[in-house]
Amino acid sequence: MKTINLNHIYQQADPDPDNNPPGDPPADPPADPPAEPPADPPADPPADPPSDWRKDIAGDDEGKLDRLGRYTTVEDWNTAAFQAHDKLRAGAISTGLPEEPTEEQLKDYREANNIPVDGKYEVSLEPGIALDERDMQVVEGVMKVAHEANIPTDAFNAMISASYMGRNQIIQEMQTQDAVDSQTFETQDREAWKGDFEENMNRISNMMNGLPEDVRESLVQGRMADGKALGSSLEVANWLVAMDRRIHPMRQMPGGDENTKGGAQQIIDESKIMMRDDPKGWHKDNAAQARYLEAVSFMQKYDE
Numbered sequence: 001m002k003t004i005n006l007n008h009i010y011q012q013a014d015p016d017p018d019n020n021p022p023g024d025p026p027a028d029p030p031a032d033p034p035a036e037p038p039a040d041p042p043a044d045p046p047a048d049p050p051s052d053w054r055k056d057i058a059g060d061d062e063g064k065l066d067r068l069g070r071y072t073t074v075e076d077w078n079t080a081a082f083q084a085h086d087k088l089r090a091g092a093i094s095t096g097l098p099e100e101p102t103e104e105q106l107k108d109y110r111e112a113n114n115i116p117v118d119g120k121y122e123v124s125l126e127p128g129i130a131l132d133e134r135d136m137q138v139v140e141g142v143m144k145v146a147h148e149a150n151i152p153t154d155a156f157n158a159m160i161s162a163s164y165m166g167r168n169q170i171i172q173e174m175q176t177q178d179a180v181d182s183q184t185f186e187t188q189d190r191e192a193w194k195g196d197f198e199e200n201m202n203r204i205s206n207m208m209n210g211l212p213e214d215v216r217e218s219l220v221q222g223r224m225a226d227g228k229a230l231g232s233s234l235e236v237a238n239w240l241v242a243m244d245r246r247i248h249p250m251r252q253m254p255g256g257d258e259n260t261k262g263g264a265q266q267i268i269d270e271s272k273i274m275m276r277d278d279p280k281g282w283h284k285d286n287a288a289q290a291r292y293l294e295a296v297s298f299m300q301k302y303d304e
Contacts, residue, residue, distance in 0.1 A: 053074045054068040054069065057077075062122065063116070063122050063153075067111070084108070084111075084112065097109055097150070109150070110150065113150070113152050114152045114153050114154065115147070115150050115151070115152055115153065116147070116153065119143060119144065119147035120143070121143050121146065121147075121153055121156050121157070122153060123139060123157065123160070124157050125157060125160060125161045125164065126161040126165065128168075129161060129164045129165065129168070131164070135164075139160060142156075142159075142160065143156070146159075174227070177227075177228075178229050178232065181228055181229060181232035182229075182231070182232050184232070185231075185232040185233070185234060185237070188234050189201075189234060189237060192234065200237070200241045203240065203241050203244040203245070203248075204237055204240045204241060204244070206244060206248070207240045207243060207244045208220075208240075224236075248298075263295075264294075264295040264298045264299050265295070265299065267291050267292060267294075267295035268292060268295050268296060268299070271288060271289075271291070271292035271295075274288065
């Protein structure tokens with residue numbers, strides 16, 4: 001058999017006859033550098049503040065609007081605000097005052113604590129509280145004391161509201177008690193006066209109608225030492241009845257003095273009917289006989 005030599009073929013086919021290890025693959029080409037971000041557009045110049053900048057800041061608060069009126073421009077106000085802030089941080093304005101503050105210290109303190117510098121508090125009370133002219137006179141007196149004590153506006157209004165709410169509560173309780181006392185008064189009078197209830201009520205009405213209007217109004221609005229209305233007092237009612245009996249001894253009829261003669265004649269007529277129809281009952285009824293004699297005596301005086 002013929003032998004074929006293949007070494008020269010392998011040598012031609014081997015690219016690396018020295019058996020060196022393969023090298024690294026070729027590196028990628030360098031990347032392009034990142035693009036620079038676009039530059040910011042130039043800022044717009046600051047706009048001028050609106051002409052009504054005070055209103056924009058204060059809103060509907062008239063007190064703040066008045067204070068802002070001290071400053072010509074919004075920059076002046078900003079400067080003053082930062083200066084006040086710096087004073088607070090530095091302790092120039094504290095939660096208290098020295099024993100003898102200067103006018104400037106007192107002014108700064110009041111401005112920083114919502115206390116009116118001029119002492120004129122803006123009255124803003126709870127809903128349902130209405131103050132008349134006399135009430136405002138009282139409130140103005142309280143303003144003076146509150147300002148001297150450096151009471152803030154919110155605390156001042158809270159105290160005034162609480163005071164008048166308490167007063168209104170007392171009035172409501174008195175009105176409720178008056179209604180109860182009035183019912184009790186009628187029950188007691190009916191029990192005490194029995195058949196004379198209507199007559200005595202007429203006597204009270206006639207006495208009240210005979211008083212001057214301002215005196216009558218004072219008596220109607222008056223109260224006893226325990227707070228009970230005079231009109232609901234059995235003691236006052238008995239006194240009025242007794243006084244009227246001294247002035248007008250005969251039975252009273254509704255309407256006052258102009259009906260007194262008619263009332264006396266009615267008593268005489270009723271007495272005569274009783275004498276005729278029930279002579280025994282008449283002789284036993286001492287009260288009826290006394291009224292008859294009083295009526296006859298009055299008619300005699302009336303006709304003189």
